[in-house]
Amino acid sequence: MILLIDLCFRNGSLGFDEFVRPVARIVHHLGNDAISVHFRSVTDHFLSQAEAVILCGTPLADTAFLAETGAFSWLKKTRLPVLGICAGMEAICTIFGGTIRPCIEIGMTEVTVIGNDPIFQESGSFSAYELHTLACNNLRDLEVLAVSNQCIQVVRHQGKKIYGVMFHPEVRNEWVIERFVTLSGEEGISQ
Amino acid sequence: MRLGVLCSGGKDSLFACMMAMEKEEVVCLIALTPRNEESYMFHTPNVSLVSLQAEAAELPLVEMPTAGMEEKELEDLRAALVCAREKHQIEGVVTGAILSVYQAVRIQRICCALGLWCFNPLWHTDQDAYLDTLIKKGFRVIISGVFAEPFDEKWLGIPLDHASVALLNEYRERYGITLSGEGGEYETFVLDAPFFRKRIEIMEASSEYHNYRGFYRITRARLVGK
Structure with missing residues (x-):
């Protein structure tokens, strides 16, 4: 089972339909079960059942999750593969000692891969859908795998199976989610 | 949250409206009425009948004429959203966008500049x-x-x-x-x-x-x- 975490300001908000459901559809198409839970309701019970976790994005104006980073402290001790999308990457960055700065990208942007990784290998550069007003900086425990002209686009934790992507792979780059889920199942993402 | 629904008169915007009503407060419909049948952004046939739909739904309508020229339409859309915010105190906008990055990006940028929330509840939905x-x-x-x-x-x-x-x-x-x-x-x-x-x-x-x-x-x- 893949655990999808909704980072929107309220459980059951309109943002769920836009940012969680499309990811669930991709996971289902891969033949996996998906369970979604709001970020304030994540418990060991959910995490213990999951093979991997995806932290989903939020509407542009929705940054409430950044005021509640305690709700993401489980990231420090988990051994599960985790993929954070946009807001999810910002949460990961904050938990692992990075900082957040204003940075607006809305629309298609060129992303250039600069690191070696089983998900992004041989990707070179690709066009991706961006929808963010913030970006990650001053990363400590996270390695940069890809960038755009404006900000860091992909990170991976140096000691855990945790990824963050600033773009929205559910819109034009479903392969990112497909490879993450597939490699998680095969234990193909090494620590 | 007080929301205005960008309404073309077609199924997607009105279905998105219903979804928004189930979770937030929809306070108005917003329609741009293009004079150009090749409108880049907005669905054209019968859009002038949105006023009848607004009346049927008992919602006020913010209507803004537009020449339907590519970038001028965006200025007209911005003016319509400003008008909806002044008249009905909207905090956010709902659209019926499903797959169109072209359409979604332009509306997201305007909402961002105006400090409005933007929701696309049908985004990448299972169309069947x-x-x-x-x-x-x-x-x-x-x-x-x-x-x-x-x-x-x-x-x-x-x-x-x-x-x-x-x-x-x-x-x-x-x-x-x-x-x-x-x-x-x-x-x-x-x-x-x-x-x-x-x-x-x-x-x-x-x-x-x-x-x-x-x-x-x-x-x-x-x-x-x-």
Whole structure:
């Protein structure tokens, strides 16, 4: 089972339909079960059942999750593969000692891969859908795998199976989610 | 949250409106009425009848005329959202965008600049399930325009029901259309929705069709009880 975490300001908000459901559809198409839970309701019970976790994005104006980073402290001790999308990457960055700065990208942007990784290998550069007003900086425990002209686009934790992507792979780059889920199942993402 | 729904009169914007009503407070509809039938951003046939839909839903309408020229439309959209914020204190905007990055990006940028939330509740939805739900929920939708092969003039004015959706599915397989018409292959007009207090009855309409391109123009319509 893949655990999808909704980072929107309220459980059951309109943002769920836009940012969680499309990811669930991709996971289902891969033949996996998906369970979604709001970020304030994540418990060991959910995490213990999951093979991997995806932290989903939020509407542009929705940054409430950044005021509640305690709700993401489980990231420090988990051994599960985790993929954070946009807001999810910002949460990961904050938990692992990075900082957040204003940075607006809305629309298609060129992303250039600069690191070696089983998900992004041989990707070179690709066009991706961006929808963010913030970006990650001053990363400590996270390695940069890809960038755009404006900000860091992909990170991976140096000691855990945790990824963050600033773009929205559910819109034009479903392969990112497909490879993450597939490699998680095969234990193909090494620590 | 007080929301305005960007409404073209078609199924996607009014279905998104229903979704928004289930979770937030919809306080107005917002319509741009293009004079250009090739409008880049906004669905064109019968958009002037959105006022009848607003009346049926008992919602105020913020209406803004637009010349329908590519970038000028965006200024008109911005003006419409500013007007909706002043008149109805909207905090956010809802659209019926499903797949169009072109459309979604432009609206997101304007909302961002104005400090408004932007919601696209149908974004990347499962189109088969969406059309099935639309019909089961009791939306009454007609085809108001066709703009691609292999649509013939018999499509103009027919209801979007299980039979027509089955045919659209065949067209998807054979001609690669998007099932929901998001690629601009066809346009729709909503005559009734679950949240309408009255439904729209067409009293007079005409069709115009040439070479896989046609419009169903409603020239007289009225509201009747449900």
